Amino acid sequence: MTRPSNPARQCTAKAKSTGERCGNPVVPGATICRHHGGAAAQVQRRAGLRLMEVVDPAIATLVRVMVHSPNMSEQMRAADSLLDRAGIGRSGEAAPGMDELIVVIEERLTQMENPK
Ligand SMILES: [Zn+2]
Structure with missing residues (x-):
């Protein structure tokens, strides 16, 4: 898998043996990839909530730009x-x-x- 160009979109898990950071892209809204628990229901639920928290302000900003x-x-x-x-x-x-x-x-x- 290719490393995401934005480090914030790169899984934060580290290999125990080498200490190197995982290079996989994160599950949207989460800080970890599917291989490091990103597929777990509780992670998906929190990721969804995190994304929903930014949706309203983002839409409000787009509406402001569109109108003003x-x-x-x-x-x-x-x-x-x-x-x-x-x-x-x-x-x-x-x-x-x-x-x-x-x-x-x-x-x-x-x-x-x-x-x-
Ligand atoms: Zn990972």
């Missing part, structure tokens, strides 16, 4: 990023109507409230 930036291309990038993260149409796909958008948002909220 004086730079039109920054506004467009923020809007594109928000739609992309919501899983709503990329260029080439038909833009969803408001009714479809509401259905997608309701589905996402239901998924968040009832994780599998």
Whole structure:
């Protein structure tokens, strides 16, 4: 497996024999890779919570940029990023109507409230 370029995304586990740090990428939101416990249910749950803690501030920042930036291309990038993260149409796909958008948002909220 290749080492992640960002050390923060590299597993923090160390080999007992050599003391060298594991080179595997971390499970998203965790500090360890799948081989060092990242697949454990409690690790996945905490990782999910950690990620959720940053989602709201990140979305708020994107919305602020989209609404208040004086730079039109920054506004467009923020809007594109928000739609992309919501899983709503990329260029080439038909833009969803408001009714479809509401259905997608309701589905996402239901998924968040009832994780599998
Ligand atoms: Zn590891």
